[in-house]
Amino acid sequence: MAVIIDGKQVAQKTREQLKKDVEQLKKEGIIPKLTVIMVGDNPASKVYVKQKSKACNDVGVEYEEYFLDTNTTQEELLALIDKLNNDKSVNGILLQSPLPAHLDISEAFRRIDYRKDVDGFHPMNVGKLVLGQDTFISCTPFGIMRLFEEYKIDLCGKNVVIIGRSNIVGKPLVQCCLNNNATVTICHSKTKDVKEAAKNADVVVAAIGKAKFVKADMIKEGAIVIDVGINRLDTGKLVGDVDFDAVLQKASYITPVPGGVGPMTVAMLMNNVVKAAKQQNK
Ligand code: NAP
Numbered sequence: 001m002a003v004i005i006d007g008k009q010v011a012q013k014t015r016e017q018l019k020k021d022v023e024q025l026k027k028e029g030i031i032p033k034l035t036v037i038m039v040g041d042n043p044a045s046k047v048y049v050k051q052k053s054k055a056c057n058d059v060g061v062e063y064e065e066y067f068l069d070t071n072t073t074q075e076e077l078l079a080l081i082d083k084l085n086n087d088k089s090v091n092g093i094l095l096q097s098p099l100p101a102h103l104d105i106s107e108a109f110r111r112i113d114y115r116k117d118v119d120g121f122h123p124m125n126v127g128k129l130v131l132g133q134d135t136f137i138s139c140t141p142f143g144i145m146r147l148f149e150e151y152k153i154d155l156c157g158k159n160v161v162i163i164g165r166s167n168i169v170g171k172p173l174v175q176c177c178l179n180n181n182a183t184v185t186i187c188h189s190k191t192k193d194v195k196e197a198a199k200n201a202d203v204v205v206a207a208i209g210k211a212k213f214v215k216a217d218m219i220k221e222g223a224i225v226i227d228v229g230i231n232r233l234d235t236g237k238l239v240g241d242v243d244f245d246a247v248l249q250k251a252s253y254i255t256p257v258p259g260g261v262g263p264m265t266v267a268m269l270m271n272n273v274v275k276a277a278k279q280q281n282k
Contacts, residue, residue: 002225002251003151007143010150011263015059018270022060025277032277033062034118034269035084038096039077039103040070045096052094055266061273064090070100077103078111085113091280092118092273115280118272120172129175136272141173143264144205144226145180151253153203153224155182161198163187163214163241164207169228173205194218206241216246224253228261 022032034056036049049065056063066080077099084090093116099105109117114124120138128135137145148155160182164170170186177184182203187194198204198218206214207228219225229241240257248254255261 002248002254004248005147005151005226005253005255005260007147007255007260007263010147011143011267013150014146014264014267015055015270018059018267018274021274021278025274025281026060028281030277030281031062031089032060032091032273033064033089034092034094034273035090036063036065036094036096037068037077037080037084038065039068039072040100042096042098045098049096051266052269055270056273059270059274061270072100072103074103074107077108081108081111085111085116088280090116091277092116094119094269116276118269118276119168120272121168126167126172129172129179132175132179136275137176137268138168138172139265139268139272140169140207140228140261141176142268142271143261144173144228145176146264146268147226147255147261148180153253155180155203158182158202159185159200160203160205161185161187161201162205162207163194163198164205164209164228166207169207170205173207177203208241210241211239212241212243214242214247216243216250219247219250221250222252223250225251225255226261227255227257230257230262 038049053063084093093112095108109121114122117125117136120136125135160177162170162173165186165188174184174186185197187197195218203224204219205226211231225247227240227242231239238258
């Protein structure tokens with residue numbers, strides 16, 4: 001039976017370390033600050049924003065939010081980003097997605113000063129990740145890498161199969177794994193045979209958004225299984241993209257949902273804010 005990777009505990013440990021870093025920064029007169037911009041009235045976004053504000057509070061990071069009206073124009077959004085880019089007290093800027101359909105999110109992400117892009121979505125930071133340079137890494141893949149580190153899972157030479165190619169999870173995770181000397185395959189909705197690819201993998205990462213997509217017959221004995229998915233069943237229960245109970249019997253390590261990758265995402269956001277504050281005050 002697999003070891004269940006405890007994301008909650010690793011996230012807590014990460015936050016404890018960050019608290020110490022923040023205390024030290026405060027002694028030097030530096031108060032790390034995150035500003036979150038949300039446009040419109042998306043209930044899921046509100047939940048995520050609340051989690052981020054709580055995490056800031058916990059770690060000692062100053063938190064500020066702008067809730068903009070659904071009818072906000074692109075020009076108004078860009079003007080706010082410009083204002084925050086120029087505000088020396090703001091170290092990190094996070095634009096909560098999704099945006100209302102009339103707004104151009106790519107342009108807005110590009111407008112954020114890449115040195116304050118704590119989500120790691122700016123093309124400059126994505127490019128630096130591809131080149132293997134120090135950068136802000138998208139928080140979910142970064143959290144997964146932190147879990148590998150904590151559980152002493154060395155990716156060197158391992159076959160990693162990532163299912164899902166989104167810009168925020170699958171694609172940056174490819175680079176993270178590659179930078180750690182893994183051999184990486186990425187699958188998506190047009191992949192001919194996902195099962196065949198996954199069955200040969202030492203590590204399978206599921207980031208699809210389909211409940212229980214990864215079944216026990218899709219993985220090899222002793223595989224490491226990372227479940228990024230968050231799906232709510234009709235019963236209200238939260239489940240991942242992996243058929244947890246069955247895969248647990250066959251894998252060597254597995255992340256649960258909830259309590260696996262999820263808590264790491266917010267912890268790594270805090271990590272990026274503290275890093276931004278340090279870099280901007282060097
Ligand atoms: P996304 O943007 O919707 O991307 C889903 C990916 O899955 C796409 O690349 C899609 O392929 C692929 N896919 C869909 N059906 C497939 C199939 N039948 N076979 C193979 N690939 C398939 O999703 P996301 O933002 O990456 O999120 C994925 C999941 O992770 C969601 O449940 C989300 O809620 C969760 N999530 C969790 C966290 C966390 O902190 N734990 C953070 C982010 C996301 P195409 O590209 O071909 O369409």
